[in-house]
Amino acid sequence: MRYQRRAAAVGLIAASALLLGACGSDENAGGGGVSAAPGVTCGGKPDLRSSGSSAQNNAMTRFVATYQQTCQGQTLNYTPSGSGAGRNEFLGGQTDFAGSDSALKDGDETTRAEQRCASPAWNLPLVFGPVAIAYNLPGVTDLVLDGPTAARVFNGQVATWNDPAIAALNPGKQLPAAPIVVNFRSDESGTTENFQKYLVAASNGAYGKEAGQTFNGGVGAGARGSQGVADATRNTPNSVTYVESSFAQRGGLGVAQIINSGGGQPVPLTAETVGNAINNVQVEGEGNDLKLNLDSLYQANAPGAYPIALATYEIVCSNYADDQTATAVRAFLQTALSPGAQQALPEAGYVPLPEQFKQRMTTAVNAIQ
Amino acid sequence: MTERTTEQAPPQGPRDEDPAAGSATLDTVTDPGPARGGRSRGSSSGGRGERVFRGLTSGSGLLVVVAIAAIGLFLLVQAVPSLMANNANFFTSPLFDTRDPANLNFGIRDLVVVTVLSSLFALVLAMPVALGIALFLTHYAPRRVARPFAYVIDLLAAVPSIIYGLWGIAVLAPALLPVATWLQGNLGWFFLFAPGNLPVLTGTIFTGGVVLAVMILPIITAVTREVFAQTPRFHIEAAQALGATRWEVIRMAVLPYGRSGYIAGSMLGLGRALGETIAVLIVIRAATTPSNFSLFDGGYTFASLIASAASEFSQPLPTGAYIAAGLVLFVLTFVVNAIARVIAGGKVNG
Numbered sequence: 038m039r040y041q042r043r044a045a046a047v048g049l050i051a052a053s054a055l056l057l058g059a060c061g062s063d064e065n066a067g068g069g070g071v072s073a074a075p076g077v078t079c080g081g082k083p084d085l086r087s088s089g090s091s092a093q094n095n096a097m098t099r100f101v102a103t104y105q106q107t108c109q110g111q112t113l114n115y116t117p118s119g120s121g122a123g124r125n126e127f128l129g130g131q132t133d134f135a136g137s138d139s140a141l142k143d144g145d146e147t148t149r150a151e152q153r154c155a156s157p158a159w160n161l162p163l164v165f166g167p168v169a170i171a172y173n174l175p176g177v178t179d180l181v182l183d184g185p186t187a188a189r190v191f192n193g194q195v196a197t198w199n200d201p202a203i204a205a206l207n208p209g210k211q212l213p214a215a216p217i218v219v220n221f222r223s224d225e226s227g228t229t230e231n232f233q234k235y236l237v238a239a240s241n242g243a244y245g246k247e248a249g250q251t252f253n254g255g256v257g258a259g260a261r262g263s264q265g266v267a268d269a270t271r272n273t274p275n276s277v278t279y280v281e282s283s284f285a286q287r288g289g290l291g292v293a294q295i296i297n298s299g300g301g302q303p304v305p306l307t308a309e310t311v312g313n314a315i316n317n318v319q320v321e322g323e324g325n326d327l328k329l330n331l332d333s334l335y336q337a338n339a340p341g342a343y344p345i346a347l348a349t350y351e352i353v354c355s356n357y358a359d360d361q362t363a364t365a366v367r368a369f370l371q372t373a374l375s376p377g378a379q380q381a382l383p384e385a386g387y388v389p390l391p392e393q394f395k396q397r398m399t400t401a402v403n404a405i406q
Numbered sequence: 407m408t409e410r411t412t413e414q415a416p417p418q419g420p421r422d423e424d425p426a427a428g429s430a431t432l433d434t435v436t437d438p439g440p441a442r443g444g445r446s447r448g449s450s451s452g453g454r455g456e457r458v459f460r461g462l463t464s465g466s467g468l469l470v471v472v473a474i475a476a477i478g479l480f481l482l483v484q485a486v487p488s489l490m491a492n493n494a495n496f497f498t499s500p501l502f503d504t505r506d507p508a509n510l511n512f513g514i515r516d517l518v519v520v521t522v523l524s525s526l527f528a529l530v531l532a533m534p535v536a537l538g539i540a541l542f543l544t545h546y547a548p549r550r551v552a553r554p555f556a557y558v559i560d561l562l563a564a565v566p567s568i569i570y571g572l573w574g575i576a577v578l579a580p581a582l583l584p585v586a587t588w589l590q591g592n593l594g595w596f597f598l599f600a601p602g603n604l605p606v607l608t609g610t611i612f613t614g615g616v617v618l619a620v621m622i623l624p625i626i627t628a629v630t631r632e633v634f635a636q637t638p639r640f641h642i643e644a645a646q647a648l649g650a651t652r653w654e655v656i657r658m659a660v661l662p663y664g665r666s667g668y669i670a671g672s673m674l675g676l677g678r679a680l681g682e683t684i685a686v687l688i689v690i691r692a693a694t695t696p697s698n699f700s701l702f703d704g705g706y707t708f709a710s711l712i713a714s715a716a717s718e719f720s721q722p723l724p725t726g727a728y729i730a731a732g733l734v735l736f737v738l739t740f741v742v743n744a745i746a747r748v749i750a751g752g753k754v755n756g
Contacts, residue, residue: 118717119717119718121718121720122717122718122720125720216605218605218606219605221692221694223691223692223714224714224715224717225714225715225717225718249505250505250718251505252694254694255694255695256605256694257605257694258604258605258606258609258691258692258693258704259691259692259693259694259704260609260691260692261687261688261692261714265575265688268575268576269609269691272576272579272580272608273606273608276606
């Protein structure tokens, strides 16, 4: 018995060492170079609470680090419990604002949000994460796809790499005759939902499946989480997946260039090209409610606009019952929009907001009461 | 000679007498003794102590039963509304679609297939190995070697299942690829090795089953080892006196004595395999088409499906669908335990 316990203890130590090792390689919150931000009015409630989308968690940890430096003694506790849970907790009054992959749904949710706030709630798209079509194709770099072809790859109609549809977009490249292995997210995720919305919007009906939090393409093998699909793609030759760009880069995967709905040249995935698409996005909400018309993002037709990005919102009250909370929420969002916080985003796999769009966000944030 | 000893050694004879005799003597010594003494001394505190202690013990016993019943009831109550709203056949549909609360379509066919296939495959792999290890440790290995070796086996049980999952998908799956390819190429006519519903041969039930086998190995080994070690000395010596070789001793004395414990240990292992969550979730890839009853299928087990969706439980009806799946797993585990008890002849040592 004693020996068993000792054995268990040794095992635990070994295991925790492994776990710690694993954690060590993960990115740490608020890495160097985060500077205090100007133009922020600190004050109000010292400890804000928020929860929701895990897609924006890495951005939030950086924002929080900047917030703590800018406003001494102030902090925010963000729990990445999932968008649905985040919206529910906000509507239930347990949190001060929600992080969510999608805006409040019209109808019941919007009504409940108005009751919770005693004022309209605003959807503020603060964090944009570009989604890459990442591939593992020995011997091929700079793969080019467009909306309709991507849609037919992800619904199985284009089943081999040397299919004429792909070959037409990639003249002069040695495409293997191998079958395409599609790796998809098996868990419900905002990335899957947004990527499928892109496939629906940009393919002129070629996708032919519904967009949802689960993958509906009907082909391929599922893996869990962004890390799961990135690993699966790295380990499986001739496979392709969709994943947040940071995972594709870290996994050393190829990232397809996209010909957007305007035709023209293939657009690589960079902060600048995603910014071009964000600047051209249409806002569906009224006034300071910046709910986006995502189709206008996915169908971006400006030259040099990369059309696949996941927009995550902060859902806030336009007029908080408690002034202290309003001041703190405003200060936090002002911090998040400050240059220092925005500069830290690319290393976490997000894109900084382009100047034009940031102006609109700043106006909205400053109007929170 | 050997014939007679095999007849004598099997369970019924000495083993049944032994515990019975033992408990009888215990009863006569302990039970009436203190009770009578307490009463004759007429001390009320002794009587109260007796009642308090009896209350505590029977309370603890009841608590377990009540807790199990409460869990069952909770699962049932939560599941019924979703089952009523289900548009698909709960037992035969391979779909598990709860995206639209107003149009639930969920069934457990594939969950049962993946859960049972992966667990049974793990059991088939782990049982002979565990038997071999247990026999080696108790009857072949010198004491010096046996002890540290046993700790190493126990250490396997201390490794967190997420580690097994990561090891399974990152290390084991690529290593098993040639084996899987060979099996499918040469034995593909047999339904278990037929092409599955995944486009790849890594991250299948096959891979998951091997991972599960490693995970349940220490449980089966530990229980079996303990039982084998308790084989009555005189059984072994009697066999040796009759000129039995070591293998014959094991076959005539150790195996019959330890059979029920071995089966009980295996069932404990099977229970763990059925309920294993995170390792399976990481290792077995999700598929888009129904299962082909092949070991090269992908999909979800009950536990991994629930875990994969747990973060999105926000509406009662879809949540209830997963709880209904949990209820089936709950019942399945009971059935497995019941079968184990029947096989072990009601004498479960584990």
